[in-house]
Amino acid sequence: MPFTKIVLSLLLSVPEEKATELLSDIESVITFYCKSRNIKYSTSLSWIHLLKPLVHLHLPRSDLYNCFYAIMNKYIPRDCSLKGRPFHLFRLLIQYHEPELCSFLDTKKITPDSYALNWLGSLFACYCSIEVTQAIWDGYLQQADPFFIYFLMLIILVNAKEFILAQESDSKEEVIQFLENTPSSLNLEDIEDLFSLAQYYCSKTPASFRKDNHHLFGSTLLGIKDDDADLSQALCLAISVSEILQANQLQGEGVRFFVVDCRPAEQYNAGHLSTAFHLDSDLMLQNPSEFAQSVKSLLEAQKQSIESGSIAGGEHLCFMGSGREEEDMYMNMVLAHFLQKNKEYVSIASGGFMALQQHLADINVDGPENGYGHWIASTSGSRSSINSVDGESSNGSNDRGMKSLVNKMTVALKTKSVNVREKVISFIENTSTPVDRMSFNLPWPDRACTERHVSSSDRVGKPYRGVKPVFSIGDEEEYDTDEIDSSSMSDDDRKEVVNIQTWINKPDVKHHFPCKEVKESGHMFPSHLLVTATHMYCLREILSRKGLAYIQSRQALNSVVKITSKKKHPELITFKYGNSNASGIEILAIERYLIPNAGDATKAIKQQIMKVLDALES
Numbered sequence: 270m271p272f273t274k275i276v277l278s279l280l281l282s283v284p285e286e287k288a289t290e291l292l293s294d295i296e297s298v299i300t301f302y303c304k305s306r307n308i309k310y311s312t313s314l315s316w317i318h319l320l321k322p323l324v325h326l327h328l329p330r331s332d333l334y335n336c337f338y339a340i341m342n343k344y345i346p347r348d349c350s351l352k353g354r355p356f357h358l359f360r361l362l363i364q365y366h367e368p369e370l371c372s373f374l375d376t377k378k379i380t381p382d383s384y385a386l387n388w389l390g391s392l393f394a395c396y397c398s399i400e401v402t403q404a405i406w407d408g409y410l411q412q413a414d415p416f417f418i419y420f421l422m423l424i425i426l427v428n429a430k431e432f433i434l435a436q437e438s439d440s441k442e443e444v445i446q447f448l449e450n451t452p453s454s455l456n457l458e459d460i461e462d463l464f465s466l467a468q469y470y471c472s473k474t475p476a477s478f479r480k481d482n483h484h485l486f487g488s489t490l491l492g493i494k495d496d497d498a499d500l501s502q503a504l505c506l507a508i509s510v511s512e513i514l515q516a517n518q519l520q521g522e523g524v525r526f527f528v529v530d531c532r533p534a535e536q537y538n539a540g541h542l543s544t545a546f547h548l549d550s551d552l553m554l555q556n557p558s559e560f561a562q563s564v565k566s567l568l569e570a571q572k573q574s575i576e577s578g579s580i581a582g583g584e585h586l587c588f589m590g591s592g593r594e595e596e597d598m599y600m601n602m603v604l605a606h607f608l609q610k611n612k613e614y615v616s617i618a619s620g621g622f623m624a625l626q627q628h629l630a631d632i633n634v635d636g637p638e639n640g641y642g643h644w645i646a647s648t649s650g651s652r653s654s655i656n657s658v659d660g661e662s663s664n665g666s667n668d669r670g671m672k673s674l675v676n677k678m679t680v681a682l683k684t685k686s687v688n689v690r691e692k693v694i695s696f697i698e699n700t701s702t703p704v705d706r707m708s709f710n711l712p713w714p715d716r717a718c719t720e721r722h723v724s725s726s727d728r729v730g731k732p733y734r735g736v737k738p739v740f741s742i743g744d745e746e747e748y749d750t751d752e753i754d755s756s757s758m759s760d761d762d763r764k765e766v767v768n769i770q771t772w773i774n775k776p777d778v779k780h781h782f783p784c785k786e787v788k789e790s791g792h793m794f795p796s797h798l799l800v801t802a803t804h805m806y807c808l809r810e811i812l813s814r815k816g817l818a819y820i821q822s823r824q825a826l827n828s829v830v831k832i833t834s835k836k837k838h839p840e841l842i843t844f845k846y847g848n849s850n851a852s853g854i855e856i857l858a859i860e861r862y863l864i865p866n867a868g869d870a871t872k873a874i875k876q877q878i879m880k881v882l883d884a885l886e887s
């Protein structure tokens with residue numbers, strides 16, 4: 270095979286008789302993988318480098334293949350090739366956090382795939398020593414987040430930023446060669462700092478980065494939508510309107526957005542997100558001096574809103590247009606202006622104001638005055654003016670509508686005589702609404718329910734997002750006939766092997782319950798339930814490998830809708846996971862465990878669930 274020479278070069282330190290055996294293993298693994306996937310091997314792929322750390326573990330051939338398959342399936346993104354989608358996404362991440370560095374590389378016409386192809390394809394194994402690679406992999410696999418590799422790559426660039434920018438006079442090829450070999454300078458002492466910094470940048474990145482690109486990893490059969498496919502043409506990172514609404518309800522740490530509405534004044538006045546700052550993008554060409562003053566006003570308003578704790582405050586700038594390409598041309602020019610100024614944390618609201626309207630309509634937000642509640646402000650309280658995507662306000666505006674406009678944001682009515690300071694003060698004062706007044710008010714159908722629900726004394730405060738509690742604890746006589754068992758999950762999603770004691774000792778694990786997982790067939794498997802602040806994990810013991818376990822399931826605590834036990838067997842506990850919508854509760858997965866001292870276990874889990882729900886509500 271064409272890779273024989275490469276493999277032998279990687280096995281120089283291995284005794285000759287052992288090298289022959291390992292060569293055979295590697296050839297078998299890659300051959301079988303190619304045949305099973307019906308793909309052709311290419312020397313441009315990083316598979317051999319990916320196998321190098323695994324080969325040094327001296328695994329049986331079957332285990333070697335399973336490890337290789339699991340890593341390829343879960344942690345190597347689709348289209349990991351030249352001009353591939355993963356690298357366009359990486360460029361957007363660099364631009365979001367390090368616009369100056371991104372601009373420098375763009376000027377040199379250096380795209381991420383030209384230097385990071387083997388970073389991503391081999392998870393750094395191509396450039397780092399075995400010891401460093403294994404240390405990186407240990408940390409990366411424990412994260413159980415395939416997107417975390419993007420932040421490790423980002424930190425490597427950030428760490429070398431000064432050296433990169435100093436190469437302005439160097440040729441494109443010289444810069445690429447320098448970038449490509451940057452990971453080779455990593456040593457074991459650097460790994461802890463590498464991960465700490467990656468965690469920090471990860472916490473400063475919008476969730477849409479993952480959610481909108483989740484199909485890059487895993488065994489999902491869902492295709493990429495044509496209109497979402499070309500990230501190479503994206504001006505900047507796109508944020509879903511649902512994340513914008515949710516993020517600014519957060520308190521404390523987390524990504525919060527300062528929304529900048531760039532539509533013409535008449536559209537903005539007809540209806541806008543109540544926390545949005547207006548920047549008329551038309552001014553950029555029509556009146557550059559006024560535009561410059563407006564930008565200055567915007568940045569001052571952003572600063573003051575953060576300092577005052579306003580719900581409109583956020584260090585992440587998110588620009589919102591109408592959602593129609595021909596109208597958003599000027600907004601794109603404004604975006605380019607901020608990016609050219611090397612402004613970090615710049616993004617665009619995906620789908621614009623039309624997407625916001627549609628999202629609020631889809632989730633059926635109900636308010637005291639109109640269908641959009643407190644989320645939308647307008648010159649008129651009428652639904653017609655808000656629904657007008659063309660920005661035409663209705664003639665029936667009244668005193669209440671005018672008061673709504675003034676109370677929401679006086680910066681909407683821009684005139685040349687408005688003073689920057691007055692606009693900033695007005696914006697801050699009129700967006701100081703407490704978070705709970707900005708929450709959703711979702712309708713919830715009245716349903717007869719025979720289960721024993723959590724007592725009202727268990728929690729203090731309103732239900733999450735205005736809905737009645739859906740989490741309950743009760744008894745069950747027999748199994749439901751239409752239940753969804755977690756065994757429906759694919760094996761690929763739960764075959765990650767971990768050390769049980771290492772996971773039990775993790776600082777974020779709050780509770781550990783030895784148990785037996787009970788399948789619908791009646792089979793029982795020795796397992797461990799681990800509860801963190803936000804999730805519950807089931808580790809199934811691997812009987813042939815003492816001390817190790819598969820991660821059988823990972824469930825968010827806020828997705829638990831019911832915990833039940835059988836009267837005749839109180840130690841047999843059933844967890845039901847799902848979500849709520851207008852039609853009721855949708856059960857997505859069911860898990861059963863035989864837990865000694867089940868009462869103590871369910872009490873601890875219930876208390877942690879309540880903490881999560883209370884945190885989400887606040």
